[in-house]
Amino acid sequence: MTERLPPGSSAYPFREVTVQVHRPSTYTHASPILMVMHGRKRNADEYRDYFVPESDRRGFLVVAPQFDEARYPHPHAYNYGRMIDKGGALQPRERWIFPMLEEIFRDVRARADSSREKFFIFGHSAGSQLVHRLATFHWLDSIERAVAANAGSYTMPVREERFPFGVDGLDVSDDDLRKLFSRPLLLLLGDRDVDTDDPDLPKEPEAMRQGPYRFVRGQRYFETARREATRLGVPLKWRLAIAPGVAHSGENMAPFAVKELGL
Secondary structure (H helix, E strand, C coil), X not given: CCCCCCCEEEXXXXXXXXXXXXXXXXXXXXXXXXXXXXXXXXXXXXXXXHCHHHHHHHCCEEEEEECCCCCCCCCCCCCCCCCECCCCCECCHHHCCHHHHHHHHHHHHHHCCCCCXXXXXXXXXXXXXXXXXXXXXXXXXXXXXXXXXXXXXXXXXXXXXXXXXXXXCCCCCHHHHHHHXXXXXXXXXXXXXXXXXXXXXXXXXXXXXXXXXXXHHHHHHHHHHHHHHHHHCCCCCCEXXXXXXXXXXXXXXXXXXHHHHCC
């Protein structure tokens, strides 16, 4: 029998991950569910806590799965969704992380006795890399809206770069790109995320071609998508939002994400 979620903050194991959750006192069966994807430090408990004040104020459930580095080495097994191995070889789809997010949602939905059929997802930094690749390669119909915040590098929707920096080497058709551009994806960028010396900033040549720091890279990703959507004859349904005064901070991005999602 599935254990029920207690009020407040707690955690439970699910397969090989730990799921950090916060159930506010005002939670109801119909309350929104927000899944939060942590960054490079694999600190899901802290990412959950970033959203607790807004969760308590607004009543949404916070779900933050933790993908430990021992099982999900950096960056291929987390940032890149385990789509490739350490050597860059493409992995079978059943090894990708993305389907597990659907399983986590279904599990927490049962534990919370929720009537919600869809969830919101937010990723920051390495988690943002995961979220925008989820949107690109394995969209889940149970996602209502997705937020990718302050990613260090991107899979550009172009064939001039190999994965993970472009779609070359993968079976991605123009129709696949049209579907990508139609998805409810929000790029949320802190306009002070401009540190070129950050040790966690990807510095591969392909990443450096995207720009010298994260704020520029995010804008370039959006502009590239807009250009490619025009080339393919479809409107770009994505949105770009700027968090003024925010640097590379998941905590400071959290209230902006809640506002943009309308939670």
